[in-house]
Amino acid sequence: MENKENLQETLKEETEVNNNEEVEEVKSEEIKFEEEISELKDKNKVLKDENKKLENELNSLKDRFLRMNAEYENFRKRTEKEKKAIYTDACSDVLNNMFPAFDNLERAIVAEGNAEDLKKGIEAVMKQFIESLSKLDVEEIGAEGEFDPNYHNAIMHVEDESLGENQIVEVFQKGFKRGDKVLRYSLVKVAN
Template sequence: MSEEKKEEIEQEVVENQEEQTCEDNATSEVKEETVESVRAELEEKLKEAEDKYLRVHADFENIKKRLEKEKYQAIDYASEKFAKDLLTPIDTLEMALAAEESAKDLKAEELLKKLKEGVELTIKNFYTVFEKHEISTIDTSGEFDPNFHDAVMQVDSSEHEDGQIVQQLQKGYKYKERLLRPAMVSICKK
């Protein structure tokens, strides 16, 4: 091969190498720009996610505080309906006292009869309120049940079996299935 030909080939090889180096540099810059842009994009998404998380967490905390406040208000005012319903029996008792003024010219028997009617009406009003709020009396007929009865005395009775309730001394009440007050009873002891 001639010298000129060698030089031409060498020149082409050098030019190819320079082109390759330029392309490699350009690719490297593109890669760096791509990595930087991807990193910036990911950082932006991370910031958005953190912001979204903080907002959701703040909303959750606000809801939690509101529910806590509502819960305590519900507890504080849970008896409001029951208290309102007790106003009717109170009104009946107050009307009975006011009627005493207008009943001065009645005979004692008539006054006693009217007073008894007023008390019966008041008791009926109380039981209506109790029924409405699922308060019931405890049954005292039959066997003694220590879950609902409080035996305060034992008596002999030929009419009752041993352990049976002979007499109710004070009514017992339960709210739904929960005991409010046991019934005071006397039981048969043989």
């Protein structure tokens, strides 16, 4: 019986040792889990802070984008308005130079007199009109000499041995230019 008691005692001690070892192992695992949880909490906090910083940066960029887009829209509208104003001003300048010739043509319509007087009046209006064009830096395109496709538009062609090659024979409509820009091509008849 003593053996039995010893055996029970030994079993009891072994069970206690096993239980103690298991408890120690569980405690060790609990400590590891707690450390891991603590690390994860720290990482989570860092990630939350980083996420908040990125959200703030995103909101800042959205705000900048919206402001820049609004500025661009305002710029576009302002530019369009200015462009229309410049065109209106340019038209006004041109027309103000033409109005005196218009007024004189109106007077010529109601004027009484013979053909010679009317002709002199029309010549004076034509001179005034040419002066108006000159004030706008508009020049007549010369139509003498050789045909130049940069300034002339040939609408007729004639064969004549007495004239040179590509010689302008007749002008049907005068052309005009301002600087290097052709406003209207001269309509001409070209020989050979």
